[in-house]
Amino acid sequence: MINPAGNRALAGRVAVVAGATRGAGRGIAAALGEAGATVVCTGRTSSTVNLRSDYDRPETVEETAQLVDELGGVGVAIPTDHLDVVQVRALAERLRSDYGVVDVLVNDIWGAENLKGPPSTWDRPMWEHDLSDGLRILRLGVDTHLITSHCLLPLLVTRPGGLLVEVTDGTAEFNAHHYRLSAFYDLAKVSVNRIAFSQGHDLAPFGCTAVAVTPGWLRSEMMLENYGVSATNWRDALDPCRADGGPVAPPSFTESETPLFLGRGVAAIAADPDRARWNQRSASSVQLAREYGFTDVDGRQPDAWAEQ
Numbered sequence: 001m002i003n004p005a006g007n008r009a010l011a012g013r014v015a016v017v018a019g020a021t022r023g024a025g026r027g028i029a030a031a032l033g034e035a036g037a038t039v040v041c042t043g044r045t046s047s048t049v050n051l052r053s054d055y056d057r058p059e060t061v062e063e064t065a066q067l068v069d070e071l072g073g074v075g076v077a078i079p080t081d082h083l084d085v086v087q088v089r090a091l092a093e094r095l096r097s098d099y100g101v102v103d104v105l106v107n108d109i110w111g112a113e114n115l116k117g118p119p120s121t122w123d124r125p126m127w128e129h130d131l132s133d134g135l136r137i138l139r140l141g142v143d144t145h146l147i148t149s150h151c152l153l154p155l156l157v158t159r160p161g162g163l164l165v166e167v168t169d170g171t172a173e174f175n176a177h178h179y180r181l182s183a184f185y186d187l188a189k190v191s192v193n194r195i196a197f198s199q200g201h202d203l204a205p206f207g208c209t210a211v212a213v214t215p216g217w218l219r220s221e222m223m224l225e226n227y228g229v230s231a232t233n234w235r236d237a238l239d240p241c242r243a244d245g246g247p248v249a250p251p252s253f254t255e256s257e258t259p260l261f262l263g264r265g266v267a268a269i270a271a272d273p274d275r276a277r278w279n280q281r282s283a284s285s286v287q288l289a290r291e292y293g294f295t296d297v298d299g300r301q302p303d304a305w306a307e308q
Helices: 023-034 063-072 085-098 129-156 172-177 183-205 221-226 234-238 251-255 261-269 286-294
Strands: 014-019 038-043 076-078 102-105 162-165 209-214 280-282
Touching: 014 023, 023 038, 023 063, 023 076, 023 102, 023 162, 023 261, 038 063, 063 076, 085 129, 085 183, 102 129, 102 261, 129 162, 162 183, 162 221, 162 261, 172 183, 183 209, 183 280, 209 261, 209 286, 234 251, 261 286, 280 286
Parallel strands: 014 038, 014 102, 038 076, 102 162, 162 209, 209 280
Antiparallel strands: none
């Protein structure tokens, strides 16, 4: 089963993917588009508005919205800095005016990939990390989620059935028993799981659901670039005798996944009439794939967490 939602199961539904510029956010927006949803794509990197991003990369929210259109949904790009309360409130007002409701809100805001540092800097005592960078990680990875939920959840609870998805790195169970790179990164990723749990408590009386989700080893644009490969030849990174002399990925890279894999999991939850069973829980992309029977674009169900 390739598309878990299938048959435009989300047609007529309004979704907001905060942080849809690239990576998991773009994959989630694409999968919601596959299912026929109207997908509002937000983020700081835009071809029309000059907002400052922590990344110097070419992907834009307008490109993501176009991808949603191409996959059968309706893509709408609204450039937004989710650390700026004024901008997020303006986003909420536009959504209220244009749609009157939000059926699915995805908080995939991050932007701190560069701040976490290369592997050589991981597992150091927290006092050996740059304090400004560490606090910026928390601002980008935690404050953005709280600001966005505070401004947009009033639109989600206008009718029963709304879904809030918090995107993080690692399930609550995994992160409870594994230290994640640094005290700052660890706190950011653990916090998002707990934010979903807390918001699920608030949303349940309104008939709405909050769930935290995590990809496995994500073949994002930045990860592919890191190994000098593309979405089509990514397996070349596993070749220890690469002709191009590029960096060689570890064997576990065979279990990496495209951003669309997690996206199809989010679309499956959104299309599930019994989605409330996920309230206050956390799940990985492969757990959702096994539950709903969908696959990644190559027909597999990769499981990077089995290697941990």
